[in-house]
Amino acid sequence: MRGFRKVLPWYLFIAPASLMLLTLMAYPLFDTLRLSLFKWGGLGPQTFIGLRNFSKLFGDEIFWRALGNSFIFAIVVPFFTVSIGLFLGVAISRRLRGWQVYRIAFFIPVMMSGVVVATLWANMFEFNHGLFNTVLRSIGLDPLVQNWLGDRNVALISVMLVPIWQSVGFPMIVLLAAIEGIPQDMHDAATMDGVNEWQRIWGLIVPLIKPVLASITMLSIIGAMKVFDIVLVMTKGGPAFSTQVLGYYLFETAFRSGYFGYGSAIAVVMFVVVFAIAYAYVRGVRIESVEY
Amino acid sequence: MAANRLASRSEGSSVGGDRTFGWWAGSSLRPIIYGLLIVGALVQVYPIFFLLMNTLKTDTQILNTPFSLPTGFSMAPFIDVWTGDRTGMFFGRYFFNSVIVLAATLVLMLAISCLCGYAMARGHFPGNGTLHQALLLSLAVPAHALAIPLYFFVGSLGLRNSLFGLTLVYAALGAPFTIILMRAYFMHMPLELEEAARIDGCGRLGVFLRIVMPISRGPIAGMAIININWIWSELFFSLILMNKADVRTLPLAIALYKPAPMTVETVLALQYAAMALATIPVLILFFIFQRQIASGMTMGAFK
Numbered sequence: 001m002r003g004f005r006k007v008l009p010w011y012l013f014i015a016p017a018s019l020m021l022l023t024l025m026a027y028p029l030f031d032t033l034r035l036s037l038f039k040w041g042g043l044g045p046q047t048f049i050g051l052r053n054f055s056k057l058f059g060d061e062i063f064w065r066a067l068g069n070s071f072i073f074a075i076v077v078p079f080f081t082v083s084i085g086l087f088l089g090v091a092i093s094r095r096l097r098g099w100q101v102y103r104i105a106f107f108i109p110v111m112m113s114g115v116v117v118a119t120l121w122a123n124m125f126e127f128n129h130g131l132f133n134t135v136l137r138s139i140g141l142d143p144l145v146q147n148w149l150g151d152r153n154v155a156l157i158s159v160m161l162v163p164i165w166q167s168v169g170f171p172m173i174v175l176l177a178a179i180e181g182i183p184q185d186m187h188d189a190a191t192m193d194g195v196n197e198w199q200r201i202w203g204l205i206v207p208l209i210k211p212v213l214a215s216i217t218m219l220s221i222i223g224a225m226k227v228f229d230i231v232l233v234m235t236k237g238g239p240a241f242s243t244q245v246l247g248y249y250l251f252e253t254a255f256r257s258g259y260f261g262y263g264s265a266i267a268v269v270m271f272v273v274v275f276a277i278a279y280a281y282v283r284g285v286r287i288e289s290v291e292y
Numbered sequence: 293m294a295a296n297r298l299a300s301r302s303e304g305s306s307v308g309g310d311r312t313f314g315w316w317a318g319s320s321l322r323p324i325i326y327g328l329l330i331v332g333a334l335v336q337v338y339p340i341f342f343l344l345m346n347t348l349k350t351d352t353q354i355l356n357t358p359f360s361l362p363t364g365f366s367m368a369p370f371i372d373v374w375t376g377d378r379t380g381m382f383f384g385r386y387f388f389n390s391v392i393v394l395a396a397t398l399v400l401m402l403a404i405s406c407l408c409g410y411a412m413a414r415g416h417f418p419g420n421g422t423l424h425q426a427l428l429l430s431l432a433v434p435a436h437a438l439a440i441p442l443y444f445f446v447g448s449l450g451l452r453n454s455l456f457g458l459t460l461v462y463a464a465l466g467a468p469f470t471i472i473l474m475r476a477y478f479m480h481m482p483l484e485l486e487e488a489a490r491i492d493g494c495g496r497l498g499v500f501l502r503i504v505m506p507i508s509r510g511p512i513a514g515m516a517i518i519n520i521n522w523i524w525s526e527l528f529f530s531l532i533l534m535n536k537a538d539v540r541t542l543p544l545a546i547a548l549y550k551p552a553p554m555t556v557e558t559v560l561a562l563q564y565a566a567m568a569l570a571t572i573p574v575l576i577l578f579f580i581f582q583r584q585i586a587s588g589m590t591m592g593a594f595k
Contacts, residue, residue: 123560
């Protein structure tokens, strides 16, 4: 009894958070798994159909497009944001002239909301009067004029440009902090060894920030996997499903068409994919943190 | 942690000591690198400048002379979208909805997260380790995977189309990350003050409220700052849970705003004004709290 009285206050401390997380995260997660085995229109009875939602997914062409596009997003967007971010982080840490300006300029879009950024870019991509086509026409480059969001061969590239533009500043700021955390004496030692700048970057900076580099890459991949706002605002998954992604297909299937069981199956796939990426990172990629 | 080191390092000093940078200083690559940086910075900033300028231009100017500067300054487009008299979209209202949801989410999320994080850092009780594991796992759960049951659950509580319902969902989504970081912070906080207060007969909650909370104002404010961004921008759950026009949040209203040329003469400027309304507060916040935002975002990635 004494022991219980000792731990009771702690349980009261964690009670509000635990209650909220159980009801608003744990329960919905399990209910998504459960619902993925049912056929349900939102109202009325739920019919148990086993794994039939998943076998239907297997033959669903739009789903494969969505899954494929989500993977393309998750590879292309982090590739550019992390590598450009690394370049910027190194450049800014070397205090190139105007570094304060670059740091602010590249970071501002990170703060903006996805909807605003997407609306802004949708207006700039617009075929008749958008900024890009107006500029191309006015300098006589008419052959380069594109139907940026309306051409199924171009739309995915246009859409992916937007999160790259918006989020390069995020890896930049994180990698910059990691680079600046490298102790001065390691730089001094390298300088005495007479390394050039290229060797300093690849032989000293990059190996030392590897854990942060791995973690920011993983965060960017997961972020890109969950893309939604930009697709909703710019293309609604079109044209001809060329920009369909998992998050938006889930939304359409469940909340527009009312197939909540089928939508749950898409949600399960999304959960498994994101979870697997995070798990792979924790298990394999994560390198022991460097202690200075 | 590197973020702290960043903060303590004098701003002007160069990492690596030497101010002449090998090939960067002399070689032919130097102009290319500066060129890339300057062009990149312009690409990053110009669209935002374009957005702000377009709030003050007529449709003809926006479409035919995109690079021209506005001829004068007028609050009219802002007033139009704020009141919604001519557009039918009451952005003043949506703005306040967003502010209310933001404030309420921060208060609720920080309150439950500090309590929970403190107990996890200081308490010895069965389940503490499991809780920590569960919180770490929950970081890898995409919010989309919760959407369908949440939609029905929030509906069954009668909290669809309610700012409070949206607040609950946001607070739950943001809590795991906040708890983990607050726990880490409390673990590194010295014990002496709390022990002294305990000897003076103060209960656990008393110690927490009177000693721990006041000295943790800094980290709590930091957690608030790094959470503002996603709460202010969140679209998915707002779209699902908020079907009535008068409870829309700002991102939802902007996503749904289709300027109709029939109702007003200048439609594009109004759309840009609505976008500016969502962006300007964030920009102001950014310039005030630049360092805290940077170190907060960094903290997340270092975990």
